[in-house]
Amino acid sequence: MRKAIGIVVLTAAAASCLAAPVSAAPTPGHGASLTRAVCDGGNQPTNGFECGSDLAVARHEGDGPTGVRHVDDAYIWLGELAGFYAKVGGDLQTMLAAPVEGVQAVNVSVRACADGRDCVNGAWPTYYSDRRVVFSHGLFSDDTFGHEFAHGVQDYYGVVESGKQGEVGAVREGVADVLGELFDLTNGTPDTTDRWKMGDGSVFGVYRDMDDPTLRRMPDRKGGQYWSTRGSPVINAAVIDKLGFLISEGQTFNGQTITGIGTARSAALWFAVVRNQPKGADFRAIAATLREVCASNARDGVAGTSNADCAQVEKAITATQLER
Ligand SMILES: [Zn+2]
Structure with a gap:
């Protein structure tokens, strides 16, 4: 995939159709491993939501189910999401991993809650920022999960800064x-x-x-x-x-x-x-x-x-x- 796109687009005829140089494409098969970290805010208000610092890791890579649905779903979805991008030549670990407890992990904070907000039904805080995804209890679903991590993929390819x-x-x-x-x-x-x-x-x-x-x-x-x-x-x-x-x-x-x-x-x-x-x-x-x-x-x-x-x-x- 990477080579295919690169070779084709770099031909003179194709390049003339593009307004900007082709951004770096992923390397298939490289870094195919995945290290996940899921942090849990427990629907309790906190000042920050960063996984591994503001919020504790509830499930590390290789840990068994916690019994907390949002934690376990997030863990499963990260695995599925890695598969989704692998199918099209993308490596989630390369695109999204950030330091969590000293380890590079694709990370997400779930059941995050801000002071004065509805911790159960509210949409905030749900966002992507700098290789970290945060989810409120209210907005937690697999499509929005895919949406927020897609912002991370866009960030990796320079879309967000534009x-x-x-x-x-x-x-x-x-x-x-x-x-x-x-x-x-x-x-x-x-x-x-x-x-x-x-x-x-x-x-x-x-x-x-x-x-x-x-x-x-x-x-x-x-x-x-x-x-x-x-x-x-x-x-x-x-x-x-x-x-x-x-x-x-x-x-x-x-x-x-x-x-x-x-x-x-x-x-x-x-x-x-x-x-x-x-x-x-x-x-x-x-x-x-x-x-x-x-x-x-x-x-x-x-x-x-x-x-x-x-x-x-x-x-x-x-x-x-x-x-x-
Ligand atoms: Zn968005």
């Missing part, structure tokens, strides 16, 4: 949604109901309808109904949500009849987008990156990707008015 505001921020949030939902759809507990809903299974509940963002008054196309003219990343990310849904599942939408390429090819496609998107990518730049990496994946047969799949990607770009 901006969190406006369309650039909407791309960052939307791509994290797509990778998070693709994880949710393909992990050990794949969705049968609530497919393409973010937050399903959490106490907080569903907060994004990727299949139809308009259900939650968010836009399903650039410039369409509910489009945030002030450029709210959280609102306009819904266009990327819809794009991810259309590419994977297919639908007749906004004049285009799209046949879905499925979750496996989608995972390979979107991970390649993160690796290859130019700094500060807006919707137009993401459309160009999608074309480029899809063509590359088709040439190399990555996950069975074909030119016919890329024609579907093209239709989804048109349907969501990405280049409007």
Whole structure:
């Protein structure tokens, strides 16, 4: 995968299509080990949430189940997430590990709680920052888990530093949604109901309808109904949500009849987008990156990707008015 993308993109013809040099791709087979650390805030308010310092490690790599559901689910999901990225040539340990009790570990703090917040139902604190993911009790679900760690993958490839505001921020949030939902759809507990809903299974509940963002008054196309003219990343990310849904599942939408390429090819496609998107990518730049990496994946047969799949990607770009 790494070599395939690198070789193809570095040819003169392909390189001319990209706005920025291709970022470093992962080395398959290298560092295939995984060291996990799950810390538990126990739903008690604390001043900080960092795993191994503010909060104690509840489950180290190789430890047995603790009986605390969020701790044990997080441990399992980290293993599944490593598998999700390994399938498309990514190494979670390389991308996300940080020091925890003197060991480099992919780490997450669960049941974190801030003073004055609803420790059971609330959404805060849930975030990614500097190779550390924190989860409140309320927002804990496998799709949001995949979303927050996708921010870590973006960070590794320099996406986060390129901006969190406006369309650039909407791309960052939307791509994290797509990778998070693709994880949710393909992990050990794949969705049968609530497919393409973010937050399903959490106490907080569903907060994004990727299949139809308009259900939650968010836009399903650039410039369409509910489009945030002030450029709210959280609102306009819904266009990327819809794009991810259309590419994977297919639908007749906004004049285009799209046949879905499925979750496996989608995972390979979107991970390649993160690796290859130019700094500060807006919707137009993401459309160009999608074309480029899809063509590359088709040439190399990555996950069975074909030119016919890329024609579907093209239709989804048109349907969501990405280049409007
Ligand atoms: Zn996010």
